[in-house]
Amino acid sequence: MSTSVPVNIPLLSGNEHIYIDQCLQSGWISSEGPFIAEFEKGFSRYIGMDHGIAVSSGSGALDIAVAALGIGRNDEVIMPAFTIISPALSVVRAGGIPVLVDSDPLTWNMDVQQVAQRITKQTKAIIAVHTYGLPVDMDPLLEIAQRYGIPLIEDAAEMHGQLYKNKKCGSFGTVSIFSFYANKLLTTGEGGMLLCNDLVLAERCRKLRNLAFEPAGRRFVHQEMGWNYRMSNLQAALGVAQLEQIEPSILRKKQIGHFYQERLAFMKELGYKLPPASDHAAENIYWIFGLVAPSEEEATDLVRFLAEHNISTRPFFWCMHEQPVFTGMGLFEQERYPVAESLARRGFYLPSGLGISDAHLELVAETIKSYFDGRR
Ligand SMILES: Cc1ncc(COP(=O)(O)O)c(C=O)c1O
Structure with missing residues (x-):
């Protein structure tokens, strides 16, 4: 356990x-x-x-x-x-x-x-x-x-x-x-x-x-x-x-992000999207480390596997035009935002708070790897 x-x-x-x-x-x-x-x-x-x-x-x-x-x-x-x-x-x-x-499909x-x-x-x-x-x-x-x-x-x-x-x-x-x-x-x-x-x-x-x-x-x-x-x-x-402490905190966030980038890079070949390390204007600060699965079913399955191994995740935000509280008011009727909808359905994020230990980071990366090893 x-x-x-x-x-x-x-x-x-x-x-x-x-x-x-x-x-x-x-x-x-x-x-x-x-x-x-x-x-x-x-x-x-x-x-x-x-x-x-x-x-x-x-x-x-x-x-x-x-x-x-x-x-x-x-x-x-x-x-x-x-x-x-x-x-x-x-x-x-x-x-x-x-x-x-x-949404922009690359930067989210x-x-x-x-x-x-x-x-x-x-x-x-x-x-x-x-x-x-x-x-x-x-x-x-x-x-x-x-x-x-x-x-x-x-x-x-x-x-x-x-x-x-x-x-x-x-x-x-x-x-x-x-x-x-x-x-x-x-x-x-x-x-x-x-x-x-x-x-x-x-x-x-x-x-x-x-x-x-x-x-x-x-x-x-x-x-x-x-x-x-x-x-x-x-x-x-x-x-x-x-x-x-903000400067050390920023460094730690980036360190957590770089750790996951390196250890989870193999997921890209399996159709997963990882957050870009940078774009034309900034380096990623990795407030959270998100993943976008190739399908909603795969996202659900990996999240369930992690939960079974006591690793918490959070789903990505849910789109505004699909919020029952707003559609119930008659807002956003027939509106579609395909990139946002896809992120909401297939995205989730990993433990990435500032207080996470290196041992726990290692455990998350190893558990994810074991999920894919088990599927081969
Ligand atoms: C982008 C964004 N705006 C606003 C908020 C709301 O902040 P609070 O939870 O302090 O009300 C959050 C919370 O996470 C957020 O991520």
Whole structure:
């Protein structure tokens, strides 16, 4: 019986304990504590944006970004079909309409060539979602956004420290967002951040994060709706400690990716797709190490075999136009995005969290090899 290999283990090996202890000793456990400003300043500076607004999740950050850009009823927002549901949820909740584009079969990111074709008079924003390890092709996307005067929300939730042509992901958006969920390269357990260069937009995001309290006037009198999406000082304390370790964390992610690339290269001859090690703009940062099987049945069979050997995997995202919650609302009728659909059905990812041991990596690679040896 092999040991169990979870799909993600976070790495908390820096000053996390010391900083959390400082919160407990000082009593600063709410969003009022000093680590919030330190984390906002440190992370925004690291990414290269002027303002950081820490929030309770990446999904909350997207809700705020959509509201702060004034996206509302019947506004169209272009985004990938293949992504986590959060960007589409934010747009639909605001009364807007997600307008989807298919994926690039090589990088698994949104196919930016399709974006221009989907622009209409109702287009209010574009959401770029960097997916799994390589960045969206930002140059053509920025060119389109600029040409049509459309703001860009950059969802860099999975892309801490990744570069697009030597510039950090998360520094391109009119407003950008990150997630710090436990499986992210930098984690606060749960958490997120909005980043932007515009002070007015930053203040708007801050207000929406905190129940839209009015900065002046009678407290508890509100002119509009906001959320409690505040991050706690405890979470920010983790964030500050994690940020100190971000360069070694990036190196470790890449090391995990390179290990799987080398040991699983034989799968390419068997019809599997591995993530590209790089493209024209970036080296893969391998937020997760994904595999795309030659068929849905093969994916199911290998995932089942790994589960029988106590190795956890996760299926890839499920497409937006096939989400029952959206089709039930009459959205995306008859729409097809063949590349995205194929990724969703045939893709899954291997244990690739920062806390994985070399022994577990070895075990995953050997178990996969034994699956194929057994089939010969
Ligand atoms: C691309 C992307 N955007 C947004 C989110 C949402 O972040 P959170 O889980 O912090 O709400 C995630 C979460 O994994 C994500 O991968």
